[in-house]
Amino acid sequence: MKQFLVFVRKEFYHIFRDVRTVMILLLMPVVQIILFGFALSSEVNNVKIAIFDPSKDHATQLITERISASKYFKVVKMISDPDDVESLFKSGKANIVLLYSEKFHENLIHTGHAQIQLITDGTEPNTANAVTRYATNIIMASQKELLQSQVPSVTRPAITSEIIIIPEVKLLYNPQMKSSYNFVPGVMGLILMLICAMMTSISIVREKEVGTMEVLLVSPMRPIYIIISKAVPYFVLSFVNLTTILLLAVFVLGVPISGSLFWLIFISLIFILVALSIGLLISTLVDTQVAAMLISGMVFMMPTMVLSGMIYPVENMPWILRLISNFIPAKWYIIAVKKLMIQGLSIDSAFLELGVLFTMAMVFILISLKMFKKRLA
Amino acid sequence: MYSVTADNLEISYGTVKALRGVSFQVSRGEMFGLIGPDGAGKTSLFRILTTLLLADAGSATVDGFDVVKDYKEIRGRVGYMPGKFSLYQDLSVEENLEFFATLFNTTIKENYHLIKDIYRHIEPFKTRKAGALSGGMKQKLALSCALIHKPSVLFLDEPTTGVDPVSRKEFWEMLKRLKQQNITIIVSTPYMDEAIICDRIALINEGKFMQIETPQNIISAFGKKLFAVTGDNMSRLLNDVREMDIVSSAFAFGDEHHVTLRNPMLDHTDIEAGLLEKGCSNIFVKEINAGIEDCYMALSQ
Incomplete structure (x- = not known):
């Protein structure tokens, strides 16, 4: 037992005496959460909007007012000629242009048809999409307001009520469409995977590379204890990271933990075990730190980012990629975290994910223990 | 009973034969030198005897235990200093020694008398990181770490390679004094004339022992002006x-x-x-x- 404790202490010395390791372990989660949470969000703010308003009546003024009052839009120009649109986009002065039809209010009241055209820059489809969505929402809301205020004075309420079709999209769980709701589970999966798999494999392979493994093996300490004591510090640090991420998520990004904290931590620990055992497995396969880094980076990190559903939805992928994604531990973890943390569902709904992760942990641990060599070759 | 025996050991890496039938016996308390250039098979032999590699053919015992069957027994009893400096560079001198003492279920205090002679050279630098030591001091620390659990057999793979001549001489003096502790020492070196201190030496070339003799007998058998x-x-x-x-x-x-x-x-x-x-x-x-x-x-x- 004393052997074990001294070994673990030695491992912590290695970690805390290497500035780079400390940075990766403790700062990276913070940086990633903040990066993904703010910089890489798909929310769009301060959209530059230009408006062409030939009617200049009550209705168009109301809509324009609503738009400029929104925090998403900044009205940069009122244009007088619709031919200016292209030059606005080319010079980058506007991201979106809104064009009212002529006699807007009159048409709306009498025929029930008034036209608004939204033009956006399609070279950035995601932004264009988000921007039109915001604008449409504002227009819909204004339209409703307009018609309601008209009802008492309008003589033909039947017609107006007939043409008002307001598509109401309500987003459950994430009403403001905050991208952090999507990224926090993803970043949790990514960071825990990175720290456990990569750092563990590198630290074991380093002993092989510098030759200390030779001396460790020729000692009474059993190889399995060597491995366990190498993994323990990373297990502890992952737990610290998990705490940091959750704290940042709740207090900085404002993502709530709607479900049971206990089960969230429980499933995270299982996922950490999976990642640790992958790290052990890598360390039994390679002999240099560079190789360990490449394998954990290319073979495990890339698929984790791309196929886990963190960035791209898995459902939209071709069947072969969907099939592969089932073998990515982070995918199951992210689904479970979304259920437990964001949706606030009970653990019953995450049994499948829990089971898959648990099985993966067992399989990887068994394989890596089987592969661990008690000799050099 | 012999402390170390080897019987017709053979090992090859791919098509390269590193050892082609090596046999010898070493008595308890004997200092046995393996002399040969790089690539002669010295390290392979050490690794087989320290249970780190499996020989393709032949058998070997250390302290009466078979290197394949009883590898666990052997791993507690021997001290091994690999050719490459194999301590933790980011740990201090004292931390390294303490770590290896604990690893072998002992304490520095318990066996201090064994290493005192060697350790006192580096004790003034005990808070220094092992990576910042000079070549000679590194080897002294490595030897201290290999000795701290009072091994019955000590394997030293080229302990003086990359060490300055003065430290090299010191190192051999220390080994000579260790013999009095009744520790069997098997040491390899490419510097042939250092080996004169050994009780017996084996001249090894391309995986074969050419001669096993006392240094004096080897020299007197030269037979030519x-x-x-x-x-x-x-x-x-x-x-x-x-x-x-x-x-x-x-x-x-x-x-x-x-x-x-x-x-x-x-x-x-x-x-x-x-x-x-x-x-x-x-x-x-x-x-x-x-x-x-x-x-x-x-x-x-």
Whole structure:
């Protein structure tokens, strides 16, 4: 037992005496959460909007007012000629242009048809999409307001009520469409995977590379204890990271933990075990730190980012990629975290994910223990 | 009972045969030297004996335990210092020693008397990181770590490679004193003349033992007069010497050439005369006693 404790202490010395390791372990989660949470969000703010308003009546003024009052839009120009649109986009002065039809209010009241055209820059489809969505929402809301205020004075309420079709999209769980709701589970999966798999494999392979493994093996300490004591510090640090991420998520990004904290931590620990055992497995396969880094980076990190559903939805992928994604531990973890943390569902709904992760942990641990060599070759 | 035995050990990596049938016995408390150049198979032999590698053929025992079957027993009893510096560079001298002491279920205090002689050289630097030590101090620390659990057999793979001459001499003195503790020492070195301290040495070349003898016997078995030759333009001189009919062998040894003759009746004057005839200048020839390296060269021819 004393052997074990001294070994673990030695491992912590290695970690805390290497500035780079400390940075990766403790700062990276913070940086990633903040990066993904703010910089890489798909929310769009301060959209530059230009408006062409030939009617200049009550209705168009109301809509324009609503738009400029929104925090998403900044009205940069009122244009007088619709031919200016292209030059606005080319010079980058506007991201979106809104064009009212002529006699807007009159048409709306009498025929029930008034036209608004939204033009956006399609070279950035995601932004264009988000921007039109915001604008449409504002227009819909204004339209409703307009018609309601008209009802008492309008003589033909039947017609107006007939043409008002307001598509109401309500987003459950994430009403403001905050991208952090999507990224926090993803970043949790990514960071825990990175720290456990990569750092563990590198630290074991380093002993092989510098030759200390030779001396460790020729000692009474059993190889399995060597491995366990190498993994323990990373297990502890992952737990610290998990705490940091959750704290940042709740207090900085404002993502709530709607479900049971206990089960969230429980499933995270299982996922950490999976990642640790992958790290052990890598360390039994390679002999240099560079190789360990490449394998954990290319073979495990890339698929984790791309196929886990963190960035791209898995459902939209071709069947072969969907099939592969089932073998990515982070995918199951992210689904479970979304259920437990964001949706606030009970653990019953995450049994499948829990089971898959648990099985993966067992399989990887068994394989890596089987592969661990008690000799050099 | 022998402390270490090896019987016809063979090992190969791919098509390269690193050991081709090596057998020897080492008695308790004996200092046994493995002498040979890089790639002769010394490290492979160490790794087999320390249970780190499995031999392709043959068997070996350490302290009476089989290196394959009873590897766990052996791993607690031996001290092993690999050729590459294998301590933690980012741990201090004291932390390294403490770690290895605990790893072997002992404490520094318990066996301090064993390492005192060696450790006191580096004790003033005990808070320094092992990576910041000089080559000689690193080896002393590594030896201390390998000794801290009072091993019955100590395996030292090229402990003096990359160490300055003064530290090298010190190191061998320490080994000599360790013998009094009744620890069997198996040590390898490419510096052949250091091996004279060993009780017996094995000359190893291309995976085979050429001879196992006491250093004195190996030297006295040399059986030929040996001459050291120096002069201007040493590389031309070596060619000239080799071209002479009376010369049996000639090798460059540091700043002189060691030469043996075919006819035991001839003398250093004959070499001088021959070389002057070839137009060499500043020639100086003297008869010397053979060293281990001369014997090695003669054997490996």
